[in-house]
Amino acid sequence: MGRPPGFDRREVLAAIEREFRRNGYDGTSLDGISAATGLGRGSLYAAFGDKHALFLAALGDYCDQDEASGAAALAGPDETAMERLRAYLIDSVDRQLNDPERLACMASRFTVELAGRDQDATARLRQGFDAQREALAGCLRAAQRNGDLDPAAEPVTLATLLVVDFRGIASLIGIGLDRAELVAVVDAALASLPVPRPSAAAS
Amino acid sequence: MGRPPGFDRREVLAAIEREFRRNGYDGTSLDGISAATGLGRGSLYAAFGDKHALFLAALGDYCDQDEASGAAALAGPDETAMERLRAYLIDSVDRQLNDPERLACMASRFTVELAGRDQDATARLRQGFDAQREALAGCLRAAQRNGDLDPAAEPVTLATLLVVDFRGIASLIGIGLDRAELVAVVDAALASLPVPRPSAAAS
DNA sequence: AACGATCTGGACTGTTCAGTAAAGAACCCC
DNA sequence: GGGGTTCTTTACTGAACAGTCCAGATCGTT
Secondary structure, eight states: OOOOOSSOHHHHHHHHHHHHHHHHHHHOOHHHHHHHHOOOHHHHHHHHOSHHHHHHHHHHHHHHHHHHHHHHHHOSOGGGHHHHHHHHHHHHHHHHHHSTTOOOOHHHHHHHHHTTTOHHHHHHHHHHHHHHHHHHHHHHHHHHHTTSSOTTSOHHHHHHHHHHHHHHHHHHHTTTOOHHHHHHHHHHHHHTSOOOOTTSOOO | OOOOOSSOHHHHHHHHHHHHHHHHHHHOOHHHHHHHHOOOHHHHHHHHOSHHHHHHHHHHHHHHHHHHHHHHHHOSOGGGHHHHHHHHHHHHHHHHHHSTTOOOOHHHHHHHHHTTTOHHHHHHHHHHHHHHHHHHHHHHHHHHHTTSSOTTSOHHHHHHHHHHHHHHHHHHHTTTOOHHHHHHHHHHHHHTSOOOOTTSOOO
């Protein structure tokens, strides 16, 4: 009963996410969001609440998708764990490079902008960080099982290092590094993972 | 001739820098800067120009100091190059951890916030990036000369990787990683630098 | 086809913003 | 100590902001 909403929630959230991603939290106005989504302010307030709630909805939606796609990209058989790792990192570089505005991902951007200021956002970002790190750690454990990685290495620490690399690269793309440099950095990061001791030969 | 300014330019720039660093570019108001510096808007405009010029002055001042202190911390005899490298990274972690608000450094913050939007700022940040990378590359070359690092490794690529680590860590401190984790990541990053081939024994 | 519930979009409010202008205070030089 | 130059403060302007509200449009239900 009553009139149904005339918009697709996912589409609207995607447009909102892009608006925040481009302009930052403070730099984004409700007028801008209204223009980007085609919805009036009244509709936005009725559907999502105030600016902060609106932002959290967009951030949550982004994180949900990011966590799911990351976990999917890194899951698979032990034999190809290292390949998946490289593909995951290269893919994130290319996705940002191919973005029409080369915008950093939501996570990188708002971890810097909102940490220590917006507890709700920080909590959601922390959850995303944990998920990304755990997905990477799982892939590293697979690589260890396959003999591609020193079994004595601590997967969580190395996974943290990879997230650090991931975020650092996302930050620095905006400064003008070209694809070749970025790929070289990714390869250097992967090449530097501890190889198995010679005594413990691989299968 | 005429009345001299009643403030210390460096002090004022430091206060302005902190204000921008805490609130971001869009989140910083001239009222806030006025309160933080004790100067009226008129004085600020007369001394530095508009908000953008004011920001660039603070950013430039920060970068100048950062580049100088980084180069100084990484310069020294070949024998202790690896120690300097570790001290440099640990030191940057501690400085941010000890910051009363755990604010990320100017470079990390504004590379994310202003890339692709503020050409002047991006250019200055790029210059800072190049300086940091070159200082790190110099230290890596020293380590190579001392036999601590594979002489076949490309110092600039590894230096880029270290800047990536540096920026990534700066981003992630805000998310709540504790010091032990961060130190472990720094050590993992350093441990993973390519060691010399066994055939080429050190001096 | 008419009702009522829900959605929609524009108008409105009070606040804050960046930037300007002018009046007043402080200082150096002569 | 006076004059002129520079600094400092305050008040002001027009625009943009977040958030609210309501009249009208739209659709499922009966």
